[in-house]
Amino acid sequence: MQGEERSIISGRNGVTPEATGEDPRYAAQVRHILAPTDLTPEAQQGIDYAVVIAQGTGATVTLLHVHDEDTIFHYIMGGDNYGDEDSYRDKAEMALRQLCAHYREKYSAITTCYRVGIPWDEVASAATEFDSDLIVLCTHNYRWIEHLFNGSDAERMLRRAPCPVLVVPLQE
Amino acid sequence: MTTVSPEPVKELSVSVHTILVAVDLTENSEHTIGYAVQLAKSLHASIVLVHVFEPQPMYEFPNEYAYDMIENQRREYEMCLVDLMDKVRAAGVGCESAFLDGEPAERITALARQMDADLIVTASHHPTLLARLFNLDKAPQILHRAPCPVLIYHEKAA
Numbered sequence: 001m002q003g004e005e006r007s008i009i010s011g012r013n014g015v016t017p018e019a020t021g022e023d024p025r026y027a028a029q030v031r032h033i034l035a036p037t038d039l040t041p042e043a044q045q046g047i048d049y050a051v052v053i054a055q056g057t058g059a060t061v062t063l064l065h066v067h068d069e070d071t072i073f074h075y076i077m078g079g080d081n082y083g084d085e086d087s088y089r090d091k092a093e094m095a096l097r098q099l100c101a102h103y104r105e106k107y108s109a110i111t112t113c114y115r116v117g118i119p120w121d122e123v124a125s126a127a128t129e130f131d132s133d134l135i136v137l138c139t140h141n142y143r144w145i146e147h148l149f150n151g152s153d154a155e156r157m158l159r160r161a162p163c164p165v166l167v168v169p170l171q172e
Numbered sequence: 173m174t175t176v177s178p179e180p181v182k183e184l185s186v187s188v189h190t191i192l193v194a195v196d197l198t199e200n201s202e203h204t205i206g207y208a209v210q211l212a213k214s215l216h217a218s219i220v221l222v223h224v225f226e227p228q229p230m231y232e233f234p235n236e237y238a239y240d241m242i243e244n245q246r247r248e249y250e251m252c253l254v255d256l257m258d259k260v261r262a263a264g265v266g267c268e269s270a271f272l273d274g275e276p277a278e279r280i281t282a283l284a285r286q287m288d289a290d291l292i293v294t295a296s297h298h299p300t301l302l303a304r305l306f307n308l309d310k311a312p313q314i315l316h317r318a319p320c321p322v323l324i325y326h327e328k329a330a
Contacts, residue, residue: 030214048184048185049186052186052188052215055214056211056214056215056216133328158312158324158326161324162328163326163328164207164326165324166322167321167323167324169321
């Protein structure tokens with residue numbers, strides 16, 4: 001295994017860049033933060049972090065709600081289930097707008113987004129679409145986040161994330 | 173599962189003063205540190221760089237040279253960590269370093285508790301494929317035991 005690792009140590013023998021403020025590695029920009037929420041009050045702890053980081057970096061925050069709906073099930077069952085979906089969508093979008101309006105008192109660059117599907121897939125694809133630099137999750141009420149704590153699932157999920165992920169444990 | 177009407181939002185109660193950055197001292201570390209520096213600047217926080225040294229597995233019959241090799245490696249890593257700390261300081265962020273031995277996830281989270289860290293930043297996965305197969309990724313383990321938020325860094329897909 002040793003041979004495969006590219007080590008900073010061997011790089012030190014060569015030319016290392018000046019550690020000034022202009023070092024390109026330290027210019028990593030955070031321009032967009034994705035904040036998935038299940039629209040409960042507890043999830044707002046995660047959004048707090050997203051907004052605070054945005055205040056410091058000037059990033060845009062998108063509040064994302066994913067309706068954890070088994071779309072294949074509905075496709076098979078057919079027909080008239082879309083009524084429920086629409087009413088849920090309306091309520092969720094209104095809740096998202098309220099949340100957005102409240103956070104806008106503290107920081108203006110906040111948008112909302114509503115998706116339906118498998119939660120982590122939708123989060124990852126939204127992050128790719130928005131070119132997010134950070135995803136902020138609060139570990140509450142998201143059963144699928146628990147997979148982040150379990151070995152094999154965790155790696156798979158984290159690897160599929162297109163950008164860094166901040167996991168905020170729920171403070172009691 | 174979801175109640176669709178949120179209660180009124182309380183004041184933002186996020187304060188980040190100390191960021192613990194766990195580095196494995198490979199090339200990826202520079203990017204992780206760069207990201208953490210940017211965060212630290214925007215949150216007006218300081219950074220503690222931590223590396224947990226795991227000696228390479230011993231040969232079946234270790235001779236004196238094996239111990240020397242490990243000692244040398246350890247010393248090199250220590251110097252490397254101090255170099256990184258200097259770079260962070262030069263970038264304008266207060267920085268300390270901690271060079272530890274033992275089991276990484278355990279030591280990192282223990283240090284976070286001890287220092288009352290507000291955030292842990294770590295890279296997402298081990299750079300070598302073999303290590304990944306053997307489940308040496310530290311991020312899930314750190315997540316599991318962390319007393320504070322954990323930011324798992326990896327570079328954005330181009």
